[in-house]
Amino acid sequence: MAVPKRRTCPSRKGMRQSHQALKPPGISIDSKTKSVHRPHHVDLRTGMYRGRQVLFREEETGGDTTA
Numbered sequence: 001m002a003v004p005k006r007r008t009c010p011s012r013k014g015m016r017q018s019h020q021a022l023k024p025p026g027i028s029i030d031s032k033t034k035s036v037h038r039p040h041h042v043d044l045r046t047g048m049y050r051g052r053q054v055l056f057r058e059e060e061t062g063g064d065t066t067a
Helices: 010-020
Strands: none
Touching: none
């Protein structure tokens, strides 16, 4: 079994772990509705993506499911 010859100093450990920090998620703000969503994803509140309506609610489309 491999055993380290010398103990790792705190500065070397810190330099190694410097890339492991958690970053805050990216956030985009819609210019028209000012709603917050993830970049390059559909805004689930409004259903808009790149200025186009992509998702529709059933109330708006008039989809009657009762037969």
